Amino acid sequence: MIKLAIDAMGGDYAPKEQIEGAMLAVKNIPDIELTLYGDKSEIEKYLTETTRIKIVQSDGVIDMGEKDPIRAIRSNRKSSMAMSLSSVRNKENDGVVSSGATQALIAGAHILVGRMKSMKRTAIAPLIPNTRGSSTILLDAGGNLEIKAEYMLQQAYFATIYAREVLGVEEPKVGLINIGSEEGKGRELDKEVTALFKENKHINFIGNVEPKEVLNPPCDILISDGFTANIVMKTIEGTARGIGTILKEELSKGILGKIGLILSIKNLKRFKRRLAPEEIGGAMIYGLSGVVIKAQGSSKSVGFYNAIRQAANVVRQNVIEKVSEVIEGETVS
């Protein structure tokens, strides 16, 4: 059985949507057991199915807008997020799924789950939709400013194994986000990455990728430093949001337009779903000694269920062990 800790109290629509997502998960995934961390009386309002689900009482929630995430975690060890994370270190669970505050989850995971010994830095890897109907791994979206090419190489190993084992891509390709496609473009770091990645046998490096192909890239993994990748992620979000606003404004104009809009509702909903990040799963934090998945803060039940399914897949495929083997083999050879 795969055992997962669920932070039932984190997220914009917690605990309702988290609990409904958890119930969907046990119904659809036979080999999982879930422990919901949260306010027992609140959880019991929504929990109508208790097969392979148990509740552990927690005390307090990490606020979504928390300014000092490290302090928030340290001073709220009984919060649903902290208790979920601690349960992984204590081997009570194999992984955690949380829709709680991103920075608090990253900080908490560092403190309470701990890093994989072999991996130098953690990274956060959201999945972004692409026009082919699958998804691209984006690294490192965590805003981590201190980066070296060798840390990025470890992240690329992780993403490659993740893509192979969880996304089912046979030979995952890695592209470096850059301002031009020719080799030699970009900053000193980009040149170091190219030199280091090019000859490496564990990854399939295709060189630079310009973000004008960001939703249809010639690769499965897009990598850059934590600042740049975070900017890319937020620019995608901002552009999609802005385009959505403009589309909504324009499509409702005129009588014919209004009729057209009504007839197109179903297609527009599907269009929207194809761009919704929660449809494709949460962001995994790479480099921890346990599986930690950050689901969207705005997750509804199906989105949260997708993140649970993703966590179960990562555990089932022994992704962390496989990454360790590659990195440790590297260090020895």
Place this chain on the structure above:
Amino acid sequence: MIKLAIDAMGGDYAPKEQIEGAMLAVKNIPDIELTLYGDKSEIEKYLTETTRIKIVQSDGVIDMGEKDPIRAIRSNRKSSMAMSLSSVRNKENDGVVSSGATQALIAGAHILVGRMKSMKRTAIAPLIPNTRGSSTILLDAGGNLEIKAEYMLQQAYFATIYAREVLGVEEPKVGLINIGSEEGKGRELDKEVTALFKENKHINFIGNVEPKEVLNPPCDILISDGFTANIVMKTIEGTARGIGTILKEELSKGILGKIGLILSIKNLKRFKRRLAPEEIGGAMIYGLSGVVIKAQGSSKSVGFYNAIRQAANVVRQNVIEKVSEVIEGETVS
């Protein structure tokens, strides 16, 4: 009279669309005179109106995919782009509009037009559409890697004067592109920029702006280093393109959907126009001793006409002189 040089041969649809754009311009803007640089016999095929338009024969075109732009310019001094640029240095014209290769135009402008004495670095400033129906200046999209906070301050002066004089914004606001909105976020450069911009009396600095607001920012000017802003520009482009692909695929599904699509065509066209960069004008190269506007490579006549109008406005409003005054006043005080 405002005298503008037109690179008639640069661009995906040159010279036809460039010439039609030029004819639109003389028709609509009474105080301009245009000189078309290009192949005379080719130009004459399309030029049906010669009031305030003359032709100067050039020889050769700078290729759009040019790998070594500096060499391309140096070895093609008779090309339409090089001759247009040189005519500004020789005071035959007040400005240039070109849809030719961006990097060649930047390199050529450096060599053939020259920098403003007071400005330390050039920058390229595209206009990006926003959901409010106006546009935001993005700096520096040129991929210029070598940057200091003080160069960015000069660019912010330029953009502020441009926004006031050309876009008609009374008190233009400047935002720093960053991974978080709180002060202190980001890299060393971002902290230096914040310290330098905060107390400056020539600009109205509002602090950090996350790119999840990139199409609806709380400011008129978004600034970052040349690498980051280029990544932002290309991510907007890639996201818009990807969303367009998905929208097209989904909207044509089903019979009702197809009817809906037909009824929505007019609205969808207007939606597309609101996102088209050429609708709002070209990108100005800041920091030159003459006005150089880069129109989209894919410009059609109206887009190219918009870029000519923009160039004429910049000349008419004496933007370069006004920027010089501010920067020189700064150095003295």
